[in-house]
Amino acid sequence: MIFIVFGKWRKKPTKEMVDKSREIYGQMMKEGVKFLGGYWTLGRYDMVTIAEAKDEKTLMKDLIKMGEVVSTETLVAVPNEEAHKLIE
Numbered sequence: 001m002i003f004i005v006f007g008k009w010r011k012k013p014t015k016e017m018v019d020k021s022r023e024i025y026g027q028m029m030k031e032g033v034k035f036l037g038g039y040w041t042l043g044r045y046d047m048v049t050i051a052e053a054k055d056e057k058t059l060m061k062d063l064i065k066m067g068e069v070v071s072t073e074t075l076v077a078v079p080n081e082e083a084h085k086l087i088e
Contacts, residue, residue, distance in 0.1 A: 002036070002052050002077040003059055006045040007070040013046075017069045028062040046070075050077075 009017065025035065028051075037050040047070070053059040056076070063072050078086075 004075040005049040007047040
């Protein structure tokens with residue numbers, strides 16, 4: 001499953017916070033989460049990550065760990081080709 005994860009730093013980011021988030025990303029990859037893209041952004045959110053995981057529970061478990069440094073909002077993404085097949 002593909003997920004779009006929007007993140008917002010809980011406070012002004014420090015080198016330690018960035019290092020902690022990298023450490024958590026590393027743990028997530030060991031647990032099977034693939035990161036397809038990651039961007040720091042301007043606007044409502046500070047970052048956007050595109051990830052692939054086997055299911056919602058896997059990603060949710062890992063994002064809970066990220067909660068110390070980043071608050072997140074996650075969307076499930078369906079590729080256009082698959083979504084078009086759902087239209088009758």
